[in-house]
Amino acid sequence: MPTAPPNPWPTGTAEQIEPLVRRVLAPNPSPFTYTGTQTYIVGAGEGCAVIDPGPANAAHLDAIIAAIGEEPVLAIMCTHTHKDHSPGSRPLAERTGAPIVGCAPLAFDADGPRADEGFDPDYAPDRVMEDGEAMTGPGWTLTAVATPGHVSNHLCFALEESDALFTGDHVMGWSTSVVVPPDGDMGDYMKSLDILHGREDRIYYPAHGPAVEKPRQLVRGMIGHRRQRENQILRLLADTRRSPVDLVPLMYKGLDPKLGKAAQLSVTAHLIDLERRGLVSREGDGWLAR
Structure with missing residues (x-):
């Protein structure tokens, strides 16, 4: 940003x-x-x-x-x-x-x-x-x-x-x-x-x-850009369950710490959308690609 x-x-x-x-x-x-x-x-x-x-x-x-x-x-x-x-x-x-x-x-x-x-x-x-x-x-x-x-x-x-x-x-x-x-x-x-x-x-x-x-x-x-973020999430969840907190540092290199919560919420919004489309599922506190 x-x-x-x-x-x-x-x-x-x-x-x-x-x-x-x-x-x-x-x-x-x-x-x-x-x-x-x-x-x-x-x-x-x-x-x-x-x-x-x-x-x-x-x-x-x-x-x-x-x-x-x-x-x-x-x-x-x-x-x-x-x-x-x-x-x-x-x-x-x-x-x-x-x-x-x-x-x-x-x-x-x-x-x-x-x-x-x-x-x-x-x-x-x-x-x-x-x-x-x-x-x-x-x-x-x-x-x-x-x-x-x-x-x-x-x-x-x-x-x-x-x-x-x-x-x-x-x-x-x-x-x-x-x-x-x-x-x-x-x-x-x-x-x-x-x-x-x-x-x-x-x-x-x-x-x-x-x-x-x-x-x-x-x-x-x-x-x-948003489609790239989706694909990035799916790759990171392909074989490992992760939470939005886990995903942010992997997806946003050099992010201003003040924007960390915003990034987590944006990732969460992507995850909810991907879940509706049947591409990810929630498992406990984390998410995993289907």
Whole structure:
């Protein structure tokens, strides 16, 4: 996993990245958020949508409001409900009067330590968007693309006027997405990658990291990478029972210790998917290839 580029980062500054899109970076860098969560503002002055308002951080909220100026906010749209994406929707709705739309709410209590930012239990959308539904404004159309896998309620949003796709955490240019069971599902994640590979989007704008200018090429590589991980697991379990803790150091050479738990959870997600497909079985605390 690559390290973040050197500071300074454009935190709190509105960047015009194409005629209909502005980007504001939140001050929440971490090993899982890269330089921070990127909030996108879609619109050209007559009415906008805010995608992934980010954490409930006062400085970030002020930066979003400054970037919007006097433009009406027609919708606050969330790709999913991790705490680095959706909590800012509520204070932003209070200040703008805009409805919260997008992904479905998700109440999920995990046992034990987690390897992601955790879920937002207070997310309460005014409208849940289904796959293929659109939100429209002056000169723009955002269509929901259901992409479960990273989490079960994940959506991407397609900006029809410029063939751009806001990919949330599903596809990022700097890293593969962490899939954390039980809500994260590797089988669903792979199916969602196949859906994106079949599209003709010009560019991806992820919630973390740089824009992806060759999206189908990246997605094809991500699918291949995950299949390589599957094959690696099957080889390592061919004649020896191993647990995810055993597999991680064999699969991830030179891994940053801070990412060890995330790697274990990703391996577990692969094992659950392989078990469903009849390729591995659980034996006590370990797994073995069939």
